Amino acid sequence: TWSAVPAGPPDPILGITEAFKADTDSRKINLGVGAYRDENGKPYVLNAVKKAEEIITAAKLDKEYLPITGLAGFTKNAAKLAYGADSPPLNQNAIAVTQSISGTGALRIGGAFLARHYPNPKIIYLPTPTWGNHIPLFKDSGLEVRNYRYFDRKTVGLDFDGLKEDLKNAPEGAIVLLHACAHNPTGVDPTQAQWAEISDLVAEKRLFPFFDMAYQGFASGDTARDAYAVRHFVSQGHQVALCQSFAKNMGLYGERVGAFSLTTKDEEERKRVDSQLKIIVRPMYSNPPLHGAHIANTILSNTELYQEWEGEVKGMANRIISMRERLYELLTNGYQTPGEWGHIKSQIGMFSFTGLKTEQCKALAEKAHIYMTMDGRISMAGLNGSNVEYFAQGVDAAVRG
Ligand code: PLP
Numbered sequence: 001t002w003s004a005v006p007a008g009p010p011d012p013i014l015g016i017t018e019a020f021k022a023d024t025d026s027r028k029i030n031l032g033v034g035a036y037r038d039e040n041g042k043p044y045v046l047n048a049v050k051k052a053e054e055i056i057t058a059a060k061l062d063k064e065y066l067p068i069t070g071l072a073g074f075t076k077n078a079a080k081l082a083y084g085a086d087s088p089p090l091n092q093n094a095i096a097v098t099q100s101i102s103g104t105g106a107l108r109i110g111g112a113f114l115a116r117h118y119p120n121p122k123i124i125y126l127p128t129p130t131w132g133n134h135i136p137l138f139k140d141s142g143l144e145v146r147n148y149r150y151f152d153r154k155t156v157g158l159d160f161d162g163l164k165e166d167l168k169n170a171p172e173g174a175i176v177l178l179h180a181c182a183h184n185p186t187g188v189d190p191t192q193a194q195w196a197e198i199s200d201l202v203a204e205k206r207l208f209p210f211f212d213m214a215y216q217g218f219a220s221g222d223t224a225r226d227a228y229a230v231r232h233f234v235s236q237g238h239q240v241a242l243c244q245s246f247a248k249n250m251g252l253y254g255e256r257v258g259a260f261s262l263t264t265k266d267e268e269e270r271k272r273v274d275s276q277l278k279i280i281v282r283p284m285y286s287n288p289p290l291h292g293a294h295i296a297n298t299i300l301s302n303t304e305l306y307q308e309w310e311g312e313v314k315g316m317a318n319r320i321i322s323m324r325e326r327l328y329e330l331l332t333n334g335y336q337t338p339g340e341w342g343h344i345k346s347q348i349g350m351f352s353f354t355g356l357k358t359e360q361c362k363a364l365a366e367k368a369h370i371y372m373t374m375d376g377r378i379s380m381a382g383l384n385g386s387n388v389e390y391f392a393q394g395v396d397a398a399v400r401g
Protein backbone atom coordinates (compact mmCIF):
# COMPACT_ATOMS: atom_id res chain seq x y z
CA THR A 1 0.00 0.00 0.00
CA TRP A 2 2.73 2.45 0.83
CA SER A 3 5.23 1.44 -1.84
CA ALA A 4 4.95 4.84 -3.53
CA VAL A 5 5.50 6.86 -0.35
CA PRO A 6 8.84 8.62 -0.64
CA ALA A 7 11.13 9.00 2.38
CA GLY A 8 11.00 12.59 3.60
CA PRO A 9 13.81 14.71 4.97
CA PRO A 10 14.23 15.10 8.76
CA ASP A 11 13.13 18.36 10.42
CA PRO A 12 16.09 20.72 9.91
CA ILE A 13 16.07 21.67 13.61
CA LEU A 14 14.92 18.56 15.44
CA GLY A 15 17.07 16.40 13.11
CA ILE A 16 20.15 18.08 14.62
CA THR A 17 19.35 16.58 18.03
CA GLU A 18 19.44 13.10 16.47
CA ALA A 19 22.92 13.73 15.06
CA PHE A 20 24.02 15.14 18.42
CA LYS A 21 22.74 12.12 20.33
CA ALA A 22 24.60 9.76 18.00
CA ASP A 23 27.91 11.58 18.61
CA THR A 24 29.97 9.92 21.36
CA ASP A 25 32.60 12.65 21.84
CA SER A 26 32.53 14.06 25.38
CA ARG A 27 33.13 17.64 24.17
CA LYS A 28 30.00 17.65 21.98
CA ILE A 29 27.65 20.66 22.17
CA ASN A 30 24.06 20.90 20.92
CA LEU A 31 23.20 24.44 19.85
CA GLY A 32 20.46 23.29 17.47
CA VAL A 33 17.09 23.24 19.13
CA GLY A 34 15.90 26.29 21.06
CA ALA A 35 15.51 24.77 24.50
CA TYR A 36 16.88 26.43 27.60
CA ARG A 37 19.81 24.81 29.41
CA ASP A 38 21.16 25.84 32.80
CA GLU A 39 24.76 26.75 33.62
CA ASN A 40 25.55 23.01 33.76
CA GLY A 41 24.05 22.38 30.33
CA LYS A 42 21.07 20.57 31.84
CA PRO A 43 17.35 21.02 31.08
CA TYR A 44 15.86 23.37 33.65
CA VAL A 45 12.56 22.81 35.43
CA LEU A 46 11.55 26.14 36.95
CA ASN A 47 11.02 26.32 40.72
CA ALA A 48 7.70 28.04 40.10
CA VAL A 49 6.68 24.99 38.04
CA LYS A 50 7.78 22.53 40.73
CA LYS A 51 5.81 24.44 43.36
CA ALA A 52 2.75 24.66 41.11
CA GLU A 53 2.92 20.88 40.62
CA GLU A 54 3.01 20.38 44.40
CA ILE A 55 -0.10 22.52 44.76
CA ILE A 56 -1.82 20.55 41.97
CA THR A 57 -0.88 17.18 43.47
CA ALA A 58 -2.13 18.25 46.91
CA ALA A 59 -5.45 19.32 45.37
CA LYS A 60 -6.03 15.72 44.12
CA LEU A 61 -7.76 16.92 40.94
CA ASP A 62 -9.68 14.49 38.75
CA LYS A 63 -8.80 13.70 35.14
CA GLU A 64 -12.06 14.75 33.51
CA TYR A 65 -11.98 16.24 30.00
CA LEU A 66 -11.40 19.95 29.68
CA PRO A 67 -13.90 21.98 27.62
CA ILE A 68 -13.06 22.24 23.89
CA THR A 69 -11.34 25.61 24.33
CA GLY A 70 -9.50 24.48 27.43
CA LEU A 71 -9.18 25.52 31.05
CA ALA A 72 -11.14 28.77 31.44
CA GLY A 73 -8.87 30.20 34.16
CA PHE A 74 -5.80 29.48 32.07
CA THR A 75 -7.09 31.09 28.88
CA LYS A 76 -8.20 34.19 30.80
CA ASN A 77 -4.84 34.53 32.51
CA ALA A 78 -2.89 33.83 29.33
CA ALA A 79 -4.77 36.64 27.58
CA LYS A 80 -4.11 38.94 30.54
CA LEU A 81 -0.39 38.15 30.37
CA ALA A 82 -0.23 38.99 26.69
CA TYR A 83 -2.64 41.91 26.30
CA GLY A 84 -2.14 43.45 29.78
CA ALA A 85 -4.60 43.69 32.69
CA ASP A 86 -5.86 47.09 31.49
CA SER A 87 -6.45 45.98 27.88
CA PRO A 88 -9.78 47.36 26.62
CA PRO A 89 -10.80 44.29 24.55
CA LEU A 90 -9.91 42.04 27.50
CA ASN A 91 -12.07 44.05 29.87
CA GLN A 92 -14.90 44.25 27.36
CA ASN A 93 -14.97 40.45 27.02
CA ALA A 94 -14.04 40.91 23.38
CA ILE A 95 -11.12 38.47 23.13
CA ALA A 96 -11.90 35.00 21.85
CA VAL A 97 -9.28 32.64 23.22
CA THR A 98 -8.72 28.94 23.16
CA GLN A 99 -6.08 26.78 24.83
CA SER A 100 -3.82 25.16 22.25
CA ILE A 101 -1.22 22.44 21.89
CA SER A 102 1.60 24.89 22.60
CA GLY A 103 2.59 27.58 20.10
CA THR A 104 2.53 25.27 17.09
CA GLY A 105 -1.04 24.22 17.84
CA ALA A 106 -2.03 27.87 18.27
CA LEU A 107 -0.58 28.71 14.86
CA ARG A 108 -2.42 25.78 13.35
CA ILE A 109 -5.79 26.75 14.85
CA GLY A 110 -5.19 30.32 13.67
CA GLY A 111 -4.26 29.14 10.18
CA ALA A 112 -7.39 26.98 9.99
CA PHE A 113 -9.64 29.76 11.32
CA LEU A 114 -8.33 32.28 8.81
CA ALA A 115 -8.50 29.77 5.94
CA ARG A 116 -12.16 29.22 6.76
CA HIS A 117 -13.41 32.65 7.87
CA TYR A 118 -11.04 35.43 6.81
CA PRO A 119 -13.04 37.59 4.36
CA ASN A 120 -10.03 39.07 2.51
CA PRO A 121 -7.25 37.46 0.41
CA LYS A 122 -6.18 34.27 2.18
CA ILE A 123 -2.53 35.14 1.70
CA ILE A 124 -0.09 35.24 4.59
CA TYR A 125 3.21 37.13 4.43
CA LEU A 126 6.05 35.60 6.43
CA PRO A 127 9.38 37.29 7.18
CA THR A 128 12.52 36.05 5.41
CA PRO A 129 13.88 34.16 7.21
CA THR A 130 11.36 32.81 9.69
CA TRP A 131 10.92 29.76 11.92
CA GLY A 132 11.07 26.92 9.37
CA ASN A 133 7.85 25.30 10.53
CA HIS A 134 5.79 28.42 9.70
CA ILE A 135 5.94 27.68 5.98
CA PRO A 136 4.49 24.13 5.85
CA LEU A 137 2.18 24.97 8.73
CA PHE A 138 0.39 27.79 6.94
CA LYS A 139 0.42 25.95 3.60
CA ASP A 140 -1.15 22.90 5.23
CA SER A 141 -3.72 25.22 6.82
CA GLY A 142 -4.83 26.27 3.35
CA LEU A 143 -3.30 29.76 3.15
CA GLU A 144 -1.11 31.04 0.34
CA VAL A 145 2.35 31.77 1.72
CA ARG A 146 4.37 34.77 0.53
CA ASN A 147 7.38 36.53 2.03
CA TYR A 148 8.46 39.97 3.13
CA ARG A 149 12.06 41.03 3.57
CA TYR A 150 13.21 41.09 7.18
CA PHE A 151 16.91 40.43 7.66
CA ASP A 152 19.74 42.31 6.00
CA ARG A 153 22.87 40.14 5.74
CA LYS A 154 25.06 43.18 5.09
CA THR A 155 24.15 45.02 8.29
CA VAL A 156 23.24 41.83 10.17
CA GLY A 157 20.18 43.84 11.24
CA LEU A 158 16.62 44.57 10.23
CA ASP A 159 15.96 45.34 6.56
CA PHE A 160 13.38 47.92 7.53
CA ASP A 161 13.12 49.55 4.10
CA GLY A 162 12.70 46.14 2.46
CA LEU A 163 10.06 45.18 5.00
CA LYS A 164 8.06 48.36 4.40
CA GLU A 165 8.34 48.11 0.64
CA ASP A 166 7.15 44.49 0.61
CA LEU A 167 4.20 45.19 2.90
CA LYS A 168 3.29 48.25 0.81
CA ASN A 169 3.22 46.02 -2.27
CA ALA A 170 1.13 43.31 -0.61
CA PRO A 171 -2.48 43.03 -1.79
CA GLU A 172 -4.86 45.02 0.36
CA GLY A 173 -6.22 42.90 3.21
CA ALA A 174 -3.48 40.26 3.18
CA ILE A 175 -2.39 38.66 6.46
CA VAL A 176 1.04 39.47 7.89
CA LEU A 177 2.80 37.23 10.38
CA LEU A 178 4.83 39.19 12.94
CA HIS A 179 7.16 37.68 15.54
CA ALA A 180 6.06 39.61 18.61
CA CYS A 181 9.54 39.54 20.14
CA ALA A 182 12.84 37.63 20.00
CA HIS A 183 12.59 36.87 16.28
CA ASN A 184 13.50 33.28 15.43
CA PRO A 185 16.06 32.67 13.88
CA THR A 186 17.69 36.12 13.62
CA GLY A 187 17.42 37.58 17.13
CA VAL A 188 16.63 40.92 15.46
CA ASP A 189 13.47 42.80 16.49
CA PRO A 190 12.05 46.12 15.30
CA THR A 191 12.50 49.03 17.73
CA GLN A 192 9.38 50.49 19.37
CA ALA A 193 9.49 53.37 16.86
CA GLN A 194 9.69 50.89 13.99
CA TRP A 195 6.77 48.90 15.43
CA ALA A 196 4.75 52.13 15.39
CA GLU A 197 5.54 52.59 11.69
CA ILE A 198 4.67 48.96 10.94
CA SER A 199 1.37 49.41 12.76
CA ASP A 200 0.56 52.50 10.64
CA LEU A 201 1.47 50.66 7.46
CA VAL A 202 -0.67 47.67 8.42
CA ALA A 203 -3.59 50.06 9.01
CA GLU A 204 -3.03 51.90 5.74
CA LYS A 205 -3.00 48.68 3.72
CA ARG A 206 -5.74 47.08 5.85
CA LEU A 207 -3.45 44.11 6.45
CA PHE A 208 -4.35 41.63 9.19
CA PRO A 209 -1.70 41.38 11.94
CA PHE A 210 -1.10 37.81 13.09
CA PHE A 211 1.35 37.69 16.00
CA ASP A 212 3.45 34.70 16.98
CA MET A 213 4.68 35.21 20.55
CA ALA A 214 6.71 32.12 21.47
CA TYR A 215 9.27 33.96 23.63
CA GLN A 216 7.42 36.43 25.87
CA GLY A 217 9.97 37.33 28.58
CA PHE A 218 12.97 35.91 26.75
CA ALA A 219 13.79 39.06 24.78
CA SER A 220 14.16 41.58 27.59
CA GLY A 221 13.57 39.46 30.69
CA ASP A 222 10.34 41.42 31.23
CA THR A 223 7.06 39.90 30.05
CA ALA A 224 5.24 43.25 29.79
CA ARG A 225 8.02 44.85 27.78
CA ASP A 226 8.14 41.89 25.42
CA ALA A 227 4.40 42.25 24.77
CA TYR A 228 4.90 45.83 23.57
CA ALA A 229 4.22 45.15 19.89
CA VAL A 230 0.97 43.28 20.52
CA ARG A 231 -0.27 45.90 22.99
CA HIS A 232 0.72 48.77 20.72
CA PHE A 233 -1.19 47.32 17.77
CA VAL A 234 -4.27 46.79 19.95
CA SER A 235 -4.00 50.35 21.31
CA GLN A 236 -3.99 51.62 17.71
CA GLY A 237 -7.34 49.95 17.06
CA HIS A 238 -6.09 46.88 15.19
CA GLN A 239 -7.86 43.61 15.59
CA VAL A 240 -5.15 40.99 15.98
CA ALA A 241 -4.59 37.26 16.07
CA LEU A 242 -2.12 36.02 18.67
CA CYS A 243 -0.36 32.72 19.27
CA GLN A 244 1.19 32.17 22.69
CA SER A 245 3.52 29.42 23.82
CA PHE A 246 4.53 28.60 27.38
CA ALA A 247 7.22 26.18 26.18
CA LYS A 248 10.11 28.59 26.62
CA ASN A 249 9.04 31.11 29.24
CA MET A 250 7.76 28.47 31.68
CA GLY A 251 10.01 25.68 30.43
CA LEU A 252 6.89 23.58 29.74
CA TYR A 253 8.12 22.29 26.35
CA GLY A 254 6.71 18.75 26.39
CA GLU A 255 3.59 19.72 28.33
CA ARG A 256 2.39 21.56 25.20
CA VAL A 257 0.73 24.61 26.75
CA GLY A 258 -0.33 27.52 24.57
CA ALA A 259 -3.19 29.76 23.57
CA PHE A 260 -4.67 31.22 20.40
CA SER A 261 -6.69 34.40 20.56
CA LEU A 262 -8.50 36.87 18.34
CA THR A 263 -9.57 40.33 19.42
CA THR A 264 -13.07 41.11 18.23
CA LYS A 265 -15.37 44.13 17.90
CA ASP A 266 -17.51 43.39 20.94
CA GLU A 267 -18.82 40.62 23.15
CA GLU A 268 -21.48 39.56 20.67
CA GLU A 269 -18.90 39.11 17.89
CA ARG A 270 -16.58 37.36 20.33
CA LYS A 271 -19.27 34.77 21.09
CA ARG A 272 -19.74 33.99 17.41
CA VAL A 273 -15.97 33.69 16.89
CA ASP A 274 -15.67 31.50 20.00
CA SER A 275 -18.29 29.13 18.66
CA GLN A 276 -16.34 28.77 15.40
CA LEU A 277 -13.06 28.18 17.24
CA LYS A 278 -14.76 25.24 18.91
CA ILE A 279 -15.89 23.94 15.53
CA ILE A 280 -12.28 24.13 14.29
CA VAL A 281 -10.84 22.37 17.36
CA ARG A 282 -13.40 19.59 17.81
CA PRO A 283 -12.56 17.51 14.71
CA MET A 284 -8.81 18.11 15.22
CA TYR A 285 -8.28 16.86 18.78
CA SER A 286 -11.58 17.38 20.64
CA ASN A 287 -10.10 19.10 23.68
CA PRO A 288 -6.62 19.96 24.97
CA PRO A 289 -4.43 18.28 27.61
CA LEU A 290 -4.95 19.08 31.26
CA HIS A 291 -1.77 19.03 33.29
CA GLY A 292 0.30 21.77 31.67
CA ALA A 293 -2.63 24.17 31.63
CA HIS A 294 -3.07 23.62 35.36
CA ILE A 295 0.61 24.36 35.94
CA ALA A 296 0.56 27.58 33.92
CA ASN A 297 -2.72 28.67 35.46
CA THR A 298 -1.48 28.02 39.00
CA ILE A 299 1.57 30.20 38.34
CA LEU A 300 -0.41 32.95 36.62
CA SER A 301 -3.07 33.12 39.32
CA ASN A 302 -0.89 32.91 42.46
CA THR A 303 0.87 36.20 43.32
CA GLU A 304 3.84 34.54 45.03
CA LEU A 305 4.45 31.99 42.28
CA TYR A 306 3.95 34.65 39.63
CA GLN A 307 6.71 36.76 41.18
CA GLU A 308 9.02 33.77 41.48
CA TRP A 309 8.32 32.90 37.84
CA GLU A 310 9.07 36.46 36.67
CA GLY A 311 12.39 36.27 38.50
CA GLU A 312 13.22 32.97 36.85
CA VAL A 313 12.38 34.27 33.37
CA LYS A 314 14.67 37.21 34.05
CA GLY A 315 17.35 34.80 35.27
CA MET A 316 17.18 32.74 32.07
CA ALA A 317 17.24 35.85 29.88
CA ASN A 318 20.18 37.27 31.82
CA ARG A 319 22.22 34.08 31.63
CA ILE A 320 21.80 34.15 27.86
CA ILE A 321 22.88 37.81 27.76
CA SER A 322 25.99 37.01 29.81
CA MET A 323 26.86 34.20 27.36
CA ARG A 324 26.51 36.66 24.47
CA GLU A 325 29.00 38.97 26.17
CA ARG A 326 31.43 36.17 26.93
CA LEU A 327 31.29 34.78 23.39
CA TYR A 328 31.78 38.23 21.89
CA GLU A 329 34.80 38.80 24.14
CA LEU A 330 36.35 35.46 23.26
CA LEU A 331 35.96 35.92 19.50
CA THR A 332 36.92 39.60 19.41
CA ASN A 333 39.66 39.96 22.01
CA GLY A 334 40.50 36.34 22.82
CA TYR A 335 40.93 34.55 19.50
CA GLN A 336 40.77 37.74 17.39
CA THR A 337 38.66 35.78 14.96
CA PRO A 338 38.42 37.51 11.55
CA GLY A 339 35.11 39.33 11.08
CA GLU A 340 32.82 41.60 13.05
CA TRP A 341 31.00 39.96 15.96
CA GLY A 342 29.00 42.85 17.46
CA HIS A 343 25.72 41.23 16.39
CA ILE A 344 26.26 38.44 18.93
CA LYS A 345 25.73 41.05 21.64
CA SER A 346 23.08 43.15 19.92
CA GLN A 347 20.79 40.27 18.96
CA ILE A 348 18.19 39.29 21.53
CA GLY A 349 16.27 36.26 22.68
CA MET A 350 17.27 32.65 22.58
CA PHE A 351 19.14 32.63 19.29
CA SER A 352 22.09 34.21 17.61
CA PHE A 353 22.31 34.31 13.85
CA THR A 354 26.09 34.06 13.72
CA GLY A 355 26.67 34.63 10.02
CA LEU A 356 28.56 31.32 9.78
CA LYS A 357 28.20 29.73 6.34
CA THR A 358 26.73 26.27 5.77
CA GLU A 359 30.22 24.87 5.08
CA GLN A 360 31.50 26.27 8.36
CA CYS A 361 28.53 24.83 10.26
CA LYS A 362 29.23 21.43 8.70
CA ALA A 363 32.90 21.67 9.63
CA LEU A 364 31.96 22.51 13.22
CA ALA A 365 29.84 19.37 13.45
CA GLU A 366 32.38 17.10 11.77
CA LYS A 367 35.58 18.40 13.35
CA ALA A 368 34.48 19.85 16.67
CA HIS A 369 31.26 17.92 17.52
CA ILE A 370 29.39 21.23 17.69
CA TYR A 371 25.85 21.03 16.32
CA MET A 372 23.79 23.97 15.04
CA THR A 373 21.33 24.59 12.22
CA MET A 374 22.89 24.99 8.78
CA ASP A 375 21.73 28.61 8.49
CA GLY A 376 24.29 29.56 11.15
CA ARG A 377 21.79 29.89 13.97
CA ILE A 378 22.91 28.91 17.46
CA SER A 379 20.78 28.50 20.54
CA MET A 380 22.65 30.71 23.01
CA ALA A 381 21.07 28.75 25.86
CA GLY A 382 23.24 25.77 24.94
CA LEU A 383 26.38 27.70 25.91
CA ASN A 384 27.69 27.84 29.47
CA GLY A 385 30.84 28.62 31.42
CA SER A 386 32.24 25.15 30.74
CA ASN A 387 31.79 25.00 26.97
CA VAL A 388 31.82 28.58 25.64
CA GLU A 389 35.59 28.63 25.25
CA TYR A 390 35.63 25.35 23.35
CA PHE A 391 32.86 26.72 21.14
CA ALA A 392 34.70 29.98 20.42
CA GLN A 393 37.83 28.02 19.57
CA GLY A 394 35.80 25.86 17.16
CA VAL A 395 34.26 28.93 15.50
CA ASP A 396 37.69 30.52 15.17
CA ALA A 397 39.06 27.40 13.47
CA ALA A 398 36.01 27.15 11.17
CA VAL A 399 36.25 30.81 10.13
CA ARG A 400 39.96 30.59 9.42
CA GLY A 401 39.22 27.43 7.39
N1 PLP B 1 6.87 30.03 16.94
C1 PLP B 1 8.19 30.24 16.98
C2 PLP B 1 8.75 31.47 16.38
C3 PLP B 1 9.02 29.32 17.60
O1 PLP B 1 10.31 29.53 17.65
C4 PLP B 1 8.46 28.15 18.16
C5 PLP B 1 9.34 27.15 18.75
O2 PLP B 1 9.55 27.17 19.90
C6 PLP B 1 7.06 28.01 18.13
C7 PLP B 1 6.31 28.95 17.48
C8 PLP B 1 6.27 26.87 18.70
O3 PLP B 1 6.84 26.12 19.65
P1 PLP B 1 5.94 25.20 20.60
O4 PLP B 1 4.95 24.52 19.74
O5 PLP B 1 6.92 24.29 21.22
O6 PLP B 1 5.30 26.13 21.58
Ligand code: TYF
Nearest residue numbers: 011013014032033034133184
Ligand atom coordinates in the same frame (compact mmCIF):
# COMPACT_ATOMS: atom_id res chain seq x y z
O1 TYF C 1 13.40 26.91 16.64
C1 TYF C 1 13.51 26.14 17.59
O2 TYF C 1 14.56 25.59 17.86
C2 TYF C 1 12.33 25.96 18.54
C3 TYF C 1 11.99 24.53 18.84
O3 TYF C 1 9.84 21.49 14.60
C4 TYF C 1 11.41 23.75 17.72
O4 TYF C 1 11.29 26.68 17.99
C5 TYF C 1 12.13 23.49 16.55
C6 TYF C 1 11.62 22.74 15.51
C7 TYF C 1 10.36 22.21 15.64
C8 TYF C 1 9.63 22.45 16.80
C9 TYF C 1 10.16 23.22 17.83
